[in-house]
Amino acid sequence: MIKRIVNSFVEVIKNIDSYNRKINEIEYIPINEKERILNEFNSDINNYECDKLYHVEFSKIAKQYPERNAIVCNEVKISYGQLEEMSNSLAHYLRECGITRNDIVPIISERSHYYIIGTLAVSKAGGAFLPVDKKLPIDRIEYILEEVKPKIILFYNTQYIIEQIDDKNYHTYNLENHNYDINNEYINNINEVDDTSYVLFTSGTTGKPKGALVSHFNIYNYVRGFEEGNEIFCIYNLFMKSNSIQNVLAVSNFSFDVSHIEITISLVHGLNIVMADDNVSNDLNMLSQYILDNNVEFINTTPTRFKLFMENSEFRKSLKIVKAVVLTGEDLPFDLCIDIHRCSDCIIYNGYGPTECAVDCTFKEINEVEEPKITIGKPLCNCKVYILDKNLNVVPIGVEGEIFIGGYGVGKGYLNRPELTKEKFVECPFHDGNPHDLIMYRTGDLGKWMENGEIDYLGRIDFQVKIHGQRIELSEIENTIKEIEGIEYCAVIDKVKESGDKYLVCYYISGKGISGREIRNHLKSKLPLYMVPNYFISIENIPVTSNGKLNRKALPEPNISDLITEQYIAPETEIEKIVCKIYCSVFNIDENEIGKMSDFYELGGDSLNAIRMTSKVEKELNIKINIKDILSNSSVFELSKFIENIVNNGNEIHESKIIKRYNSKEFPITSQQLGVYIDS
Numbered sequence: 001m002i003k004r005i006v007n008s009f010v011e012v013i014k015n016i017d018s019y020n021r022k023i024n025e026i027e028y029i030p031i032n033e034k035e036r037i038l039n040e041f042n043s044d045i046n047n048y049e050c051d052k053l054y055h056v057e058f059s060k061i062a063k064q065y066p067e068r069n070a071i072v073c074n075e076v077k078i079s080y081g082q083l084e085e086m087s088n089s090l091a092h093y094l095r096e097c098g099i100t101r102n103d104i105v106p107i108i109s110e111r112s113h114y115y116i117i118g119t120l121a122v123s124k125a126g127g128a129f130l131p132v133d134k135k136l137p138i139d140r141i142e143y144i145l146e147e148v149k150p151k152i153i154l155f156y157n158t159q160y161i162i163e164q165i166d167d168k169n170y171h172t173y174n175l176e177n178h179n180y181d182i183n184n185e186y187i188n189n190i191n192e193v194d195d196t197s198y199v200l201f202t203s204g205t206t207g208k209p210k211g212a213l214v215s216h217f218n219i220y221n222y223v224r225g226f227e228e229g230n231e232i233f234c235i236y237n238l239f240m241k242s243n244s245i246q247n248v249l250a251v252s253n254f255s256f257d258v259s260h261i262e263i264t265i266s267l268v269h270g271l272n273i274v275m276a277d278d279n280v281s282n283d284l285n286m287l288s289q290y291i292l293d294n295n296v297e298f299i300n301t302t303p304t305r306f307k308l309f310m311e312n313s314e315f316r317k318s319l320k321i322v323k324a325v326v327l328t329g330e331d332l333p334f335d336l337c338i339d340i341h342r343c344s345d346c347i348i349y350n351g352y353g354p355t356e357c358a359v360d361c362t363f364k365e366i367n368e369v370e371e372p373k374i375t376i377g378k379p380l381c382n383c384k385v386y387i388l389d390k391n392l393n394v395v396p397i398g399v400e401g402e403i404f405i406g407g408y409g410v411g412k413g414y415l416n417r418p419e420l421t422k423e424k425f426v427e428c429p430f431h432d433g434n435p436h437d438l439i440m441y442r443t444g445d446l447g448k449w450m451e452n453g454e455i456d457y458l459g460r461i462d463f464q465v466k467i468h469g470q471r472i473e474l475s476e477i478e479n480t481i482k483e484i485e486g487i488e489y490c491a492v493i494d495k496v497k498e499s500g501d502k503y504l505v506c507y508y509i510s511g512k513g514i515s516g517r518e519i520r521n522h523l524k525s526k527l528p529l530y531m532v533p534n535y536f537i538s539i540e541n542i543p544v545t546s547n548g549k550l551n552r553k554a555l556p557e558p559n560i561s562d563l564i565t566e567q568y569i570a571p572e573t574e575i576e577k578i579v580c581k582i583y584c585s586v587f588n589i590d591e592n593e594i595g596k597m598s599d600f601y602e603l604g605g606d607s608l609n610a611i612r613m614t615s616k617v618e619k620e621l622n623i624k625i626n627i628k629d630i631l632s633n634s635s636v637f638e639l640s641k642f643i644e645n646i647v648n649n650g651n652e653i654h655e656s657k658i659i660k661r662y663n664s665k666e667f668p669i670t671s672q673q674l675g676v677y678i679d680s
Helices: 002-015 032-042 053-065 079-094 111-124 137-146 159-163 217-222 235-241 264-269 284-293 303-309 312-320 336-345 418-424 474-481 516-526 574-587 607-621 627-632 636-648
Strands: 069-073 076-079 102-107 128-131 153-155 172-174 195-201 210-215 248-251 272-275 298-301 322-330 347-352 363-367 382-387 400-405 426-427 440-450 454-458 464-467 470-473 488-497 503-510 535-538 659-662 668-669
Touching: 053 079, 053 111, 053 217, 053 264, 069 079, 076 079, 079 111, 079 153, 102 111, 111 128, 111 272, 128 248, 137 210, 137 454, 137 516, 153 159, 210 217, 217 235, 217 264, 217 607, 235 264, 235 363, 248 264, 248 363, 264 272, 284 303, 284 312, 284 607, 298 303, 298 668, 303 322, 303 607, 312 336, 336 347, 382 440, 400 516, 418 426, 418 440, 454 636, 464 503, 470 474, 474 488, 474 503, 488 574, 516 535, 574 607, 607 627, 627 636
Parallel strands: 069 272, 102 128, 102 153, 128 195, 153 172, 248 272, 248 298, 298 322, 322 347, 503 535
Antiparallel strands: 069 076, 195 210, 347 363, 382 400, 400 440, 426 440, 440 454, 464 470, 488 503, 659 668
16 A cells, blocks of 8 residues: 555656646556556456347247246246237237337336236337336325326236326226237337336435436346356356356345346346245245245345345245345345355355446455455446546545446436436546447445455445435435424434444424424325434534534434334233334334334334244244234234234134236236335
């Protein structure tokens, strides 16, 4: 490091007599080191023909392997030939509805094969699909629809959401009711590679979500493979080809971009998508058996969720047949990698990348024995990473800077946000004339190059955070709180528990005595559950630093009294006492703080906590419940009564009823009625 500092100092001295240059234009990195970073560290470039689209390539695979399984979802099995015909039929209908190039089509669906049929059909029709998370507050869903102004909305088993939408003029279409037996011949492609493939809405600084536009060119570069060999650093070669993967678990939220690793890559390469529906994905015992029954070889999710999976003994057993695990979306804890390798031989990969750049841009195979420092790895093929200072100059190896993403994965910008697009998608000063290298994306992340060409991720520049893999703009939460009359000031910050889990704390000033409960209820009506803070702390004044900025370190630490809870009433029945202990264990709270009126939501509960509770209830009481039961009976008192009713009816192993529906002669469907599903 000393030698590098000296070399940088010498470089500055060599350039200091350039009177015609501004100070911020003077290079302080030796030219040979700069060339090494720009060319050697970003060397994996493959200039293939840029004329392929994933839905067209899927049709080729379907023609080549028509009998091969494309999707398994419980007892439903759909071959590539069937999926081709079903998506063709729906695509023809969408064309008849006026869908053409770049038209955005929202899809609000439970976890089902119908979602995959819908996305393929939208792409074949020429449009761009938009997954809408069914558990979002209706206000947020309506905002997204207003931004998009869709010609049609596709849905499956979410009629209750459609009925809540104020604007009844939207054309809505139930995927379950379509007749897939007609008009299912091949549909000609009308798209060009720079057309929009899909749109994902992420948290925005203004209090409103923003829609990131990703092109067919962007996503195909991500999902494609190379026949030349495994040495090319692309997703398919790295994960699937090198590990002979055939069965891929699909467990991620459709509105989370990592679902493309599960679904889109599989469809392009003839793999089998093992779709875990809402009921299976939220029951760890069922999920574990599902993995074994379907010989799952590949799992992709966030570290937080996988850590939850690892708490279940049955899942740890099922992991023995898994060949590869990809953990992305947030920091990967070192101890989680060690734990995974204690019970399996699977290969672990750490990934990094923003939604705006077609999922992930860098990857690293983890070997925690040889390399205790977990980096985010090296750039993927045709992705370029630049670590720059505030003047967009390349920083030396080992020096902190902002991460910029260039290359083939950089998306088209934001829907209806030209100013924000201009701010985040900037001209790349290092491009070589390739039209797909002209723009780079400003991530807001900090990092530094390691000597071996890997990148050490160092956190955020701004106050954006990730919880359960979901990107959150803290300012969006703050702006939503400021909508409340009587709020004079508020700040939302993230903190980390001893377990490594992140949580949110809201600090606020109100001259009108507004309570934390009022703020929480307002947020619950406007934002996803994962964006609602766990603690609400009323403060009298704002601690500031010497330069007048908020002194976050001086804000008081939250304690149990800052949770929005009911007055303590001691548990009375034996079941209430057991449920109280379960609450204490899940939320890491002293037993004397949890009473019969303590509420799951008020304690900061989310769907991951609910999964933990279902496992503990089954272990302690031999009662099998699902997360909907917990969310519908959120207080200790209500949940205890619910369990007592099951016991009194003599049904100690209680399971959610599965309702079977049949849409066509060929394809029986099972759908689980589940109101809330996982955040990642």
